[in-house]
Amino acid sequence: MACDRGGVGAARDQDGRTLTFRLTHVLRCWLAGLAAFGCIVCVAACGSPASQPTVVRFWAMGREGEVVAQLVPEFERGHPGIQVVVQDLPWSAAHEKLLTAFAGDATPDACQLGNTWVPELVALHALEPLDARVKGSTAIESGDYFSGIWDTNVIDGRLYGLPWYVDTRLLFYRRDLLAQAGFDAPPRSWDDWQRMLAAIKAHAGPDRYGVLLPLNEFEPLLVLALQQPDPLLVDDGTRGNFESAGFKRTLAFYVGMFRRGYAPPLTNAEISNVWNEFARGYFVFYITGPWNIGEFKRRLPAALQQSWMTAPLPGPDGPGASIAGGSSLVLFARSRVKDAAWQWLEYLSRPEVQARFHELTGDLPPRRTTWNQGALAADPYARAFRDQLERVKPAPNVPEWERIATEMRLVAERAVDGRLTVDQAAAELDARADRILEKRRSLLARRANP
């Protein structure tokens, strides 16, 4: 990386100092040349010191950050004059890093963004609206994306991100154990599901369970709540709506799973290895996301590989919705190279590039075209996700949502423990949500009548 800074310096500096720059530059290139990684950047920079490559700084997180660098060389071949520098952030530090970068005026040109963070960065005016660019693009067709996922990027009627990959939650289950309990197909409705759970519990005894719903995750409860017609927040996202009939029905269903002994009241901290427990038959159903397809294939013993499957989430009355999660690609408002950065985002959104990205990461693509081709169309474990993606709903897109979801988990945990009834828990949640949303209410009121 030292090398590319040298390259830019030499190109910018047109007076006598260029020579010294070039000399240190050559030295740096020698050093960098020792590392095979730095070499590619070096050749590109050394080869044409006169032309000034446009550098696009791109941040990505976790596994995607490690892998996306492999897509860069081909992009740069097709777009001479643009150089993409990828920085990889760990997920655990990404949120703080983005906010600090914004406060310090050091945001990148583009980045990967978990779609629940989009509203927050839009509230900061950190992101560039993309409507005009998408309209002018031949590579991106909004109708080809799953609509639930696309909507997570639309705030106050404007588009701020392109879905990159999708993440939704559905059922992973043990076919053999379900068959032992007398069922040959996964549940389609809550009633089906409860009947199966009761049969499994009767069959498995007190030390084994039907379903794992870790108490330190809000997602299982959230996906069940999104299946109801009632929105979770009302009045333009300024008031909680947890005392609605729909949410109470979900909460009662969720709490009932623990009360009846279908689900163990545990957090993930107490389950040392969820794959081992699944293999041992500690539970039959598990609500989790697409990354676990790869993990289950890798970590479950070979003898069990034929015995597990994925299924869409059952809903209150027939197949239910799930959450529209995942990451988006966004452009920062403060970037000086928006056009070049946009070309990079467009490239990442092409179906063939998304297919390659799926091969590299196992992440599920957000475009129907990508799903219809290649390995994904044939993967039996992915089929349930393809089906589920037609029924995904975004979580409320206000910056405070993640905090409210956390409160939802904490209050639900108290209800599971028996310290609150369903009605008390719902009232408590509305009170907490309204307190968290107080600032938002006052800001919106001020905007309405200044």
Place this chain on the structure above:
Amino acid sequence: MTRRRAAWVFVGPALAVIGVFFFLPVVAALGLSFTDFDIYALANLANLRFVGLRNYIELLQRAEFWNALGNTLYFVLVGVPLSIGASLGTALLLNARAARFKAFFRTALFAPVVTTLVAAAVVWRYLFNTRYGWLNYALGALGVPAIDWLGDPHFSMPAIIVFAVWKNFGYNMVILLAGLQAIPEELYEAARIDGASAWRRFVHVTLPMLAPMLSMVAILTVAGYFQLFAEPYVMTQGGPLQSTVSVLYLMYEEGFKWWNLGSASAVAFVLFALMFAVTGAQLSLVRRRGPR
């Protein structure tokens, strides 16, 4: 006059560093605690509201705060005596004349202090595991039914205390061991000639001679234990049922997770005031008893 100026020149750099990196941030944080600085204010300073003492008043009305304070006091009141007791006990054992392999045991008992907290916590999570944990296995052999250490709100804090004491006692042990070694042998000899039993020698010779060390250790340990954070952060994430959320953990979540820097600063100042009062009380206790 010139001597005075010279003194200022020498002290100046240190004062400047303290002023810029300590005093200024503290004053700024105090100012911040009277505002509702949050993500909206970060976007546009026009969204910043001066709220006076509201952050403090709301904090004192929040059940989560009292819960966190209760958990912290529980941790301090149980953890500190246990920790100092363990340190004193092991220091006495290491100082005993009959002890063998002193250097080995001193190193072994000090080792937890220098291990990485996160790595140790991962191992302890396995020890505490309800079904496979070594601790429940050992208790099971004694006929005690399995305890859900990290999942039952009644046992989560004891589990954290056990882990924290194990992690920290070695540090005080080394200090107390140095104190024990500094006690002149003649005092014990004289006491023995006077016919004092081992227990009376401990109460009337060891403890008084060790008192300055013990009071320093107590003050440092209390101040350290009030700042409980990393253990629950790694072991339980504050759960189950928020039974291991400490005041500092609450501040971290408020400030760095939800970016409500205004109310997080208020939490910090409340904790500061509390620790200041407790340490002040300890100091005055020591001073009153000291010159005897």
